Amino acid sequence: MERGRIAIIGAGNVATHLARALDRKARVVQVCSRNIEHAARLASALRDCKPTDDASTLDADCDYYIISVCDDAIEPVSMTLPDTDGIVVHTSGSTPIDKLARHQRRGVLYPLQTFSAAAELDIQRVPFFIEGSDDGTRRKIKELAQTLSPSVYEADSEQRAALHIAAVFACNFTNHLLEIAVGILHDNGYPLTVLQPLLEVTLHKAMLIGPHGAQTGPAVRRDMGVINRHLSALASRQAEIYRLLTQSIMERHK
């Protein structure tokens, strides 16, 4: 991947993290965003990169076009790119490769991570899941991914959709359970920080021995006394969540 020329379409969180990381390894020559100020801001943080708000004016001779925009915009944006021999990829978990069908060499570069503007991120620890329209294209996308991280896996569109669902459970939904837990703590005058050691150990144990073996608590013990006391103390939506997850734990641990 020596001196590959890259155009990035999008200037959101994923686009920004990828652009910065790629800028150290390759040449991000153009950034495109509907919002020219966003494009200009990101371009100015890169070594030698020009901003635009019109994808049709991008150089046709880039090696890679990385479309990192919201899911619904991927297909329409891909239609506005110039005709190119370069490889066009998107970065979405839940969008099939077919949405890029206008381009002969197409693929996916999906990072299994949650990105935010504020937080710095070690991109080398992010696992990337790649797909390519043919062997040669897949190989080139793999090279690109490997400049970012040593953790590169192949995933077809169906596997990638499953990975995204797994990420929703592991990240979005666990975060929501933390929000509920923190709400209960606040109602009782305790700060968020009292949970941190518990959370760290929970995560550590799940990774060490797997979450099945690491399961503890009243549900897996079938401690109906505690479960019923907890249910009667909770507001209705939270009781509903408590009841359903307790039931699901009992089903998995017979």
Place this chain on the structure above:
Amino acid sequence: MERGRIAIIGAGNVATHLARALDRKARVVQVCSRNIEHAARLASALRDCKPTDDASTLDADCDYYIISVCDDAIEPVSMTLPDTDGIVVHTSGSTPIDKLARHQRRGVLYPLQTFSAAAELDIQRVPFFIEGSDDGTRRKIKELAQTLSPSVYEADSEQRAALHIAAVFACNFTNHLLEIAVGILHDNGYPLTVLQPLLEVTLHKAMLIGPHGAQTGPAVRRDMGVINRHLSALASRQAEIYRLLTQSIMERHK
């Protein structure tokens, strides 16, 4: 808390971690377990400690009696202890202090952590929540807790029950969501480890800016296209969990 004499009733995970940590700061003189082999094994790991399987034979002049047995056994076990001027505490989140009513000086020493036999634990990072039957007793329990950890909070029985519920959400239920996520990964041929960077960042962000601000994903974006695709790909129990948590996220993020 110079040279306090401590008896520990129980030889499970919590009892074992507490006994080992206290043995460095005080004198754990006796360990009692229904199973004499468990008591003997734990006692032999301590400096100068005798095992027994009969709580009624414990020295009556200990400073502290720490009952760390399953919730249902706390009250019956407390009835078998000798009459004592020492302080009798239990370590349970969901058991009221009243269950120790036979003893004049009674209280609670509740560690907000998940304990397991295998995993080493830095007890100094565990937050302890204490309660005492009177000011003097509470002060003495606080001293004991502070020999273990700098994070010591007061909590009455109602607050402690709430803390336990928060811990169930934050630890037991998040672990179950990880089990679901890992199951989906395995079905698609990927190892547990691909989730680790995502989980670490999720936890880090939730602690840094609070879980409300850290919420991401299709539910908070109200991305019904992705949500419906995910729901139709999931088995029924998992779809039910996905639907309920998505609904709950939407309610909290209007």
